[in-house]
Amino acid sequence: MNEIFSKFATAVARQAGRPMVFGVACILLIVWAAWGPFVGFSENWQLIVNTATTIVTFLMVFLIQNTQNRDGMALQIKLDELIRAIDSARDDFIDLEELSEKQLNTLREKLGHLGQHARSHGIPEIEDATGHVEKAASELHATVGRARAALSRRQERSAGS
Secondary structure (H helix, E strand, O other), X not given: OHHHHHHHHHHHHHHHOOHHHHHHHHHHHHHHHHHHHHHOOOHHHHXXXXXXXXXXHHHHHHHHHHHHHHHHHHHHHHHHHHHHHOOXXXXXXXXXXXXXXXXXXXXXXXXXXXXXXXXXXXXXXXXXXXXXXXXXHHHHHHHHHHHHHHHHHHHHHHHHO
16 A cells, blocks of 8 residues: 555655646636626635645645655765765764654764864865865765765675676
8 A cells, every 4th residue: 555655645745746737727717716707706706716725735735745755765875885985984974864852963063173273274275175076075075986886796796696
């Protein structure tokens, strides 16, 4: 049941974000507004759009939240894998999303102080900072390449078995 709901939520969220769906919604509102004078802007006329938008909004909140939860979880898994794959990365940063808000704030304060210290003592020039970023990006690129090669080798061995 969960898988069916997840697939449905993903499909609805993707469709709801398309320009054509937005255009259809605008056209429906224009038709509803144009219909007002013919029905004397009655309470029923107002109730139709109020009820429809309330129901659609109520249901979309749950569908979009489901999609956002899964996207967030997938992003956390990807980040955890990158942390695990980089030799110089701190493994204790894996699963930080499981910490309490107080623990996260404490960690952010500690890391903020480290960043301030590094900026005031370790990196005096912008060119130096750019060099550090480029070096880190190169190391990350090399690590990802090694991880992909290892995964390919594992998949080849699995396929050969």
